[in-house]
Amino acid sequence: MLGLDKKDTALLLAVAALALFAPFILNIFPQNTALAFFNGGYPDLMQRFVIFGIFAIGFNILFGLTGYLSFGHAAFLGVGSYAAVWMFKLLNYNIVPALVLSVIVAGLFSVLIGWISLRRSGIYFSILTLAFAEMSFRLAYSVLTPLTNGETGLQVYSNDPQILMGENGVTSPHLFGLEMSARATLDLGPWEFTFPVGYYLCAILMLISLYLAIRIFRSPFGLMLRAVKSNQQRMRYTGLNPKPYTLAAFVISGMYAGLAGGLLACMDPLAGAERMQWTASGEVVIMTILGGAGTLLGPILGAGTIKYLENVFSKMNEALLHSWFSWLPDFIETPLIWVLSKFTGEGWHLTLGALFMVIIIFLPGGLVEGGQRIGRLITGRSRKASDTATKPAE
């Protein structure tokens, strides 16, 4: 279908089904039970899942295919957000011009940074991109405050021009009148499911992004990118110049990041400078590796895992742990909660760190490899047969 082979079509359809039914899957525990805490099916988190999915898919085009490890991709995400919020400030809350501009601006910005950074490879490239991203963050945080509103974050004020805004224009981001914050709820006995408009818009864009990524992976251009990764020297000796290919991959992934940034602003019209900080750049690297670099599905899984940990584990405070384990005798409960509290609440980074280590050590191919191993265990197929499916990065 659509120029994809059977396997890729199946993958795309599977992701589409997951995205469509996410409000059910993520709210699997009934309300008013203790387990409802683990539900992740509220609009903001679902939107983050797919938006960071787009970000990671784009990052994977650069890192997974060419092996160039960029530590500055958050800069493009941030630039995309700023562009989108400026469109809200100048035109009106329609998201179409905002998204178009955020992709264009992020693309131009990545041409500039890519042109300079790609003169080097390996660790030098990583350091250059890191430096550019930190520079962008500093600029956004203080120097360029008239443009970015500094620490507070760029937001829309009622006295902004908004020249396309009519008398009774919509005052939150919308797609030709369809508000992003609109949502429908479905009550089924003890379950409550929410279907936000913003989420479905992000999910559709994520599927389009994934489709494009699959086409790039399977195209001759994708093959060239893999050639860059395996041996640039050899590529040059055969008379090919790798630079245009790597630059194209860099710009494409920058535009993906810009789209993600623009969507973040469309779901919540505020752009904070922290979006560009090096930790945010590191996050997408971790997402991609956690899920499985060089695989199609990996980055989406990785993004989902990290955002889930960040938003759900970080809210597990000691009072909550006490309420869960109050049935245990005190001498077991107290030490148990002491240990658990180090990994939850403000200690969620520790959980992420431990998970990351386990995956890197035992599943170098990320979560995707884990899934494949489980699949093999169930079907009992030999290693060879499934090796053709998706190859993790080295």
Place this chain on the structure above:
Amino acid sequence: MSKSNITRRGALKTGAVAGAGLALPTIFTASSAAAFTNEPTGGTVTLGFNVPQTGPYADEGLDELRAQELAVQHLNGEGDGGMLNTFSSKALDGTGILGKKVQFVTGDTQTKSDAARASAKSMIEKDGAIMINGGSSSGVAVAVQGLCQDAGVMFMAGLTHSNDTTGKDRKRNGFRHFFNAYMSGAALAPVLAKAYGSERRAYHLTADYTWGWTQQESIAAATEAMGWETVNNVLTPLASTDFSSYIAPVLNSGADVLVLNHYGGNMINSLTQAVQFGLRDKMVNGKQFEIVVPLYSELMAEGAGENVQGVFGSMNWNWQLTDEGTKAFVKSFGEKYGRPPSNSAHTCYVQTLLYADAVARAGSFNPCAVVEALEGFEFDGLGNGPTLYRADDHQCFKDVLVMKGKENPANQFDILEVVEVTPRAQVEYAPDHPMFGGAEASLGECNSGA
């Protein structure tokens, strides 16, 4: 080139699937049976405490969380009741709020606008929080205040000192109990003029972001009105830890006072380094060189240790005050946690009580009713003396404390002493003051999310 084989049947199928996918979300229509966002229907009501648990202000955040937990206990009638006994309004009776038991959820702002908004959103969308309280930085407070306004819940600001929070970024659903940079300037300047004379030359080091600028602007204006001269203002990046390159030029500039518009870890480092450079032992223009830290906090003073001795600053509240409200709060906080509360803990505790009280007086959780109950509300017994929640900008007006680092501290908590309690009249200003967004600043309409 990859081969594309689109058939008519394939295209039709895809179109049908895509169409169904697009149409699905619109089949369900938005069902908003509730009168306002997160209307509490069961026997409980949920408050959201959004504080920094990681990052540079984590200490402040954890202290705020302690106070918020204490406030919830007192609202539910557990413990000794704390300030509920001294509060001038008697609408709260220790049975929760309007008979509903108070529950709370916590989140980590990481002192980042984005993360703070994400965690506030999850509290509102997932946990059904009806009020968000907290924040230890002005950028975060302004960002979360905007979010609460859009979502239709109340925002009771925690520690935020920038003029903007109730200035150009003021919102109808947001309220600030903490004082602001303008008040710091108005309270400090006369004390400084009295202690150091009116012919001083000040050199400012300012944290390079919104809060730093508004504070620098306020302090410079207030001291210049006393006859001081501002020699120079140097902006320092927020992430700096080494200020020696900024401090070295101070002595050659002919300045005889150094004003440090820094907070948290920045302030600890810059003050410590300035003292280590021996600035305070120098004589310039025939006068002793002095250092001023306009915004103090106990937790910062603890970090800077003996370097704060003799240094002037201002605070919203301090545990050493002797009024009944303060005594009751310090007692219940001390009994529970074994330490005196910081001024950020105090403001969060008071904000939680004020919210609960406003709901009880309004007889409704509807944010618009609560806003109405809080606007122009006058109260006493919460540690700051008679206080007014001004209706024009939702800023609390009350006395401001001028503090000084103690010369001979008795223990690790006894670092600061109260020099002067500046009366409220001296720190008041017009709602359309140019430092607060001028005539353009507006609260907008209240939003209940209906």
